[in-house]
Amino acid sequence: MMIWQVGMIVTARIEHDVKDMREPGYSSSLEPVGLAMAGVWVNSTCLVSGKTLWFLGSYHLPARACYGTQVINHRLSRLATFNMGRARAKAKKSVPIVTNPSRSSSSSATPAISALLDKAQELIVQCDFPLARKFIERVLVRDDGSVSEKNQAREMMGVVLLETGEVDKARELFLTLLPPHPTAPTPPPPSAHLYLAQLSPDPYTALKHYQAAIDILQTQLKGKAPSPTQGDGQDEGEDEVRSNIVRAYVGMVEVWMDPEYDLCFDPTASSTCDSLLANALQIDPHNLEALQCLASVRLSQEKTEEALAALLTFPPSPPNAPPARNQALVAALPLSVRLARAKLLLECGAYHDALDVLENVLASDDSSVEGWYLMGWGWWLVAERQKEGGEVEGSEGLTWEDIARDSRDCLETCQMLHESQSDPDTPILEHVQELLGTLDALSIMSSPVQDDEEGDGDGWEDASDDEDVEMS
Numbered sequence: 001m002m003i004w005q006v007g008m009i010v011t012a013r014i015e016h017d018v019k020d021m022r023e024p025g026y027s028s029s030l031e032p033v034g035l036a037m038a039g040v041w042v043n044s045t046c047l048v049s050g051k052t053l054w055f056l057g058s059y060h061l062p063a064r065a066c067y068g069t070q071v072i073n074h075r076l077s078r079l080a081t082f083n084m085g086r087a088r089a090k091a092k093k094s095v096p097i098v099t100n101p102s103r104s105s106s107s108s109a110t111p112a113i114s115a116l117l118d119k120a121q122e123l124i125v126q127c128d129f130p131l132a133r134k135f136i137e138r139v140l141v142r143d144d145g146s147v148s149e150k151n152q153a154r155e156m157m158g159v160v161l162l163e164t165g166e167v168d169k170a171r172e173l174f175l176t177l178l179p180p181h182p183t184a185p186t187p188p189p190p191s192a193h194l195y196l197a198q199l200s201p202d203p204y205t206a207l208k209h210y211q212a213a214i215d216i217l218q219t220q221l222k223g224k225a226p227s228p229t230q231g232d233g234q235d236e237g238e239d240e241v242r243s244n245i246v247r248a249y250v251g252m253v254e255v256w257m258d259p260e261y262d263l264c265f266d267p268t269a270s271s272t273c274d275s276l277l278a279n280a281l282q283i284d285p286h287n288l289e290a291l292q293c294l295a296s297v298r299l300s301q302e303k304t305e306e307a308l309a310a311l312l313t314f315p316p317s318p319p320n321a322p323p324a325r326n327q328a329l330v331a332a333l334p335l336s337v338r339l340a341r342a343k344l345l346l347e348c349g350a351y352h353d354a355l356d357v358l359e360n361v362l363a364s365d366d367s368s369v370e371g372w373y374l375m376g377w378g379w380w381l382v383a384e385r386q387k388e389g390g391e392v393e394g395s396e397g398l399t400w401e402d403i404a405r406d407s408r409d410c411l412e413t414c415q416m417l418h419e420s421q422s423d424p425d426t427p428i429l430e431h432v433q434e435l436l437g438t439l440d441a442l443s444i445m446s447s448p449v450q451d452d453e454e455g456d457g458d459g460w461e462d463a464s465d466d467e468d469v470e471m472s
Helices: 101-107 113-125 129-141 147-163 167-175 190-199 203-222 236-257 269-283 288-300 304-311 325-331 335-347 351-364 369-387 400-420 426-441
Strands: 013-015 041-045 052-056
Touching (some): 113 147, 147 167, 147 190, 167 190, 190 203, 190 236, 236 269, 236 288, 269 288, 288 335, 304 335, 325 335, 325 351, 335 369, 351 369, 369 400, 369 426, 400 426
């Protein structure tokens, strides 16, 4: 999980799954999957509440550990995995050094506050929270640190407390960064408001924290006047602040749409979401996550065409942009955002686009239960359309039975992973079992296991003449 650094806001957003970083085969030296910048938005799940948290940070963080890579084509009949890692560098032999006794005292001096904070940041990235806590505590008990360093240490301690399940203590610590606490900085960091917005069980309190963060960020944006030497290019810091304001607006929309709260039943909910998204898109008209949130709202309003138009809107391509630029932009989004995007595309009937997103998801994480479920469901919908005489881009040359078999392969993989991981999402498993039951009735079997010696498995046969069983 990343940390907000006081006074520094950044744009990139990368998913971080702490569980995977503790699994066998993980190496902190792995190259990140997605964008790795000096600061990232991080999607993490609170270990206690189970709620998805979005934080902004300013430190390097490896993305989800990729200890296997899924090779997928439209048939999805072969899985190739390989380990990724980096050989450990050989340790250099120590060479005795004769030191000047007069300098020995300086070499053993108390480490600087900045060095302790840097080490704590490194340990948080490595998910070594108990050791990171010790370094942060050393900063907090020292009397020589600046106010900014102390506030940074408190914020880092809040993150450590969150990761170790001490949510209430984390909330209390973030509150010390806001007025009327006597040690709160002026102005307070927007990060504190955003942490508290995510942690608040009350939707109205969460909305107030989001709005407070937006107000602070808007003030920062007004103070970033463009430099005459920059010409037409926008200042990078300004872009970062704009992006984070958009994210805060999206967070407010998600609160209004959350079925756990009564706000979603408010008569003004729809118009309020429209207004918030209009503000977000006024700041950044091509922000992919804002457009995706807009698509979700439009679907809830039964405006499917407008929803699909939002999902297929991308920033203007620069000259000489590669053909797969838009796919690369989507691939840089966090895993959970890509999964949500695939769901929306399936709801809009854009099956080919949804399957493209899901192929990328499974290439990043071949153990995603939801990814395999959505891939199976997507192929099911394609088979259903093909069976009814329709066509879907990318399925040319395949019969509906072929596509249904691909669907079964994905659904069986989902079922296997769901059981092996003890996944708590029961509705997914129930739907998978329902779909597999229908495929059984249609006599659609799994793809045969093939190898170089056994050939194409011609002994397998599908009885597809039973027209009494419907796909849906």
